[in-house]
Amino acid sequence: MTSNALLCFCGSQQPYADCCEPFHLKTKQPHTPEQLMRARYSAYAVKNAVFVRESYAKEKQAENSISEIKDFANSCRFINLTVLDSGYNDETGFVTFKAHYFYQDLYCQLAENSRFIKEDGQWRYLDGEITPVADIKVKRNDTCPCGSNKKYKKCHSV
Numbered sequence: 017m018t019s020n021a022l023l024c025f026c027g028s029q030q031p032y033a034d035c036c037e038p039f040h041l042k043t044k045q046p047h048t049p050e051q052l053m054r055a056r057y058s059a060y061a062v063k064n065a066v067f068v069r070e071s072y073a074k075e076k077q078a079e080n081s082i083s084e085i086k087d088f089a090n091s092c093r094f095i096n097l098t099v100l101d102s103g104y105n106d107e108t109g110f111v112t113f114k115a116h117y118f119y120q121d122l123y124c125q126l127a128e129n130s131r132f133i134k135e136d137g138q139w140r141y142l143d144g145e146i147t148p149v150a151d152i153k154v155k156r157n158d159t160c161p162c163g164s165n166k167k168y169k170k171c172h173s174v
């Protein structure tokens with residue numbers, strides 16, 4: 017790994033080229049629900065709405081349009097992902113995670129226990145149970161909640 021390699025958006029501390037990018041390029045398939053979950057988060061960060069949609073279970077694809085996924089991805093600044101727990105068997109799996117992002121001037125945490133199923137030999141995202149976390153309104157002179165110790169206006173502010 018070279019020092020200027022782009023680190024993956026999913027928080028793995030691996031280069032994007034060795035982590036989620038091969039899944040986005042479809043040169044590799046995720047072997048575990050956690051890999052798929054990470055690839056979905058990274059896909060939001062790089063605004064790859066097609067990947068996000070295709071990684072849904074077939075029955076869920078109709079209700080998640082590419083334009084809606086794109087609108088959401090475009091209106092957020094994604095900070096990081098924390099995978100708290102995950103597991104799987106031959107047919108189903110789960111990932112418990114927290115995703116951190118800004119939506120306008122709100123700092124948001126998505127805490128979810130998500131379910132995955134295998135379809136045609138591939139892991140797909142079925143649905144998730146969300147634990148409500150209050151969004152935090154950030155003002156320009158506040159310390160940025162991303163952990164940079166900079167003021168919000170000099171960091172993640174739009």
Ligand SMILES: [Zn+2]
Nearest residue numbers: 024026035036
């Ligand atoms: Zn990754």
Ligand SMILES: [Zn+2]
Nearest residue numbers: 160162171172
């Ligand atoms: Zn920040």
